[in-house]
Amino acid sequence: MSLGEDSIQSRESVEANLAEEDRWILSRLANATEQTTQGLERFRLHEVADGLYHFFWGEVCDWYLELVKSRLNTDSAVSSREAARTTLVTVLDGALRLLHPIVPFVTAELWSQLPWPDGAERPEDLIIASWPKADEKDRCASTEEAMAGFQSLVTEVRRVRKEYGVGEGKRVSLLVNGGPEGFLASISARTAALEQLARIDRIESGVGSGVGANAVLPNGAELFIPLEGVIDVERERGRMEGEIARLAGVLSGVEKRLANEKFVANAPEEVVGTARENAAQLRDQVEKLREKLVGLGE
Known part of the structure; x- marks a missing residue:
């Protein structure tokens, strides 16, 4: 995966084309910025390090990068690709600034290699770059809630696949019953991501029966994964x-x-x-x- 050689567009120019995962990670960056700033002001360095670890590895790497891989390909729509590239640079810039007091040399070297958006003034070095501020306009509780539902669904399906020995190449279907209003529509709109992350090839509304596995998500949605013909x-x-x-x-x-x-x-x-x-x-x-x-x- 690469950001490519093209110049990075400004945040303002891609705002209208941001996908849900873009708005989610920007919201999480705003939260991480606030939590890190407060932790450093209170000298709670262990909490800062733990929080940044979970943000960078658990949210940026484990989820956001996986979700935008396909959008960074040259075959994807230009507007979607540019929005993903700009968001990724924005998040990496912010994360490296937050991590710099804890991991100074590595973050400085990585930051020096980071491409920069068109028209934006770049500091000479990370050590003299301004400390980031949480951007309140990036906070979005509804987007975070929607992504939490998506993440819990993927996690549960992965758990079921592992526990029942479903082969990595095997696709499974999914029946969803209940949950918050609009939940089924929200996850149905992410079929490509679900296929990529959990090998789900079909989602329907309904209550499952027969041979299969059940799961209940934190938001109350009930899942049923038919296993007949999928496993021995x-x-x-x-x-x-x-x-x-x-x-x-x-x-x-x-x-x-x-x-x-x-x-x-x-x-x-x-x-x-x-x-x-x-x-x-x-x-x-x-x-x-x-x-x-x-x-x-x-």
């Missing part, structure tokens, strides 16, 4: 039954220890507490696997 159901059922048997055996051993009055009375409190925590975790794992078996038509 009998093989997956056998795998889950074997895992349930294994976990049940481990749980039985822990419960026997906890049923021993001498162990509970004489063992250190932290050892007994750890055993009880392990038992609770094992019960939870067994229960979740049994629920999945039901979804596979036990």
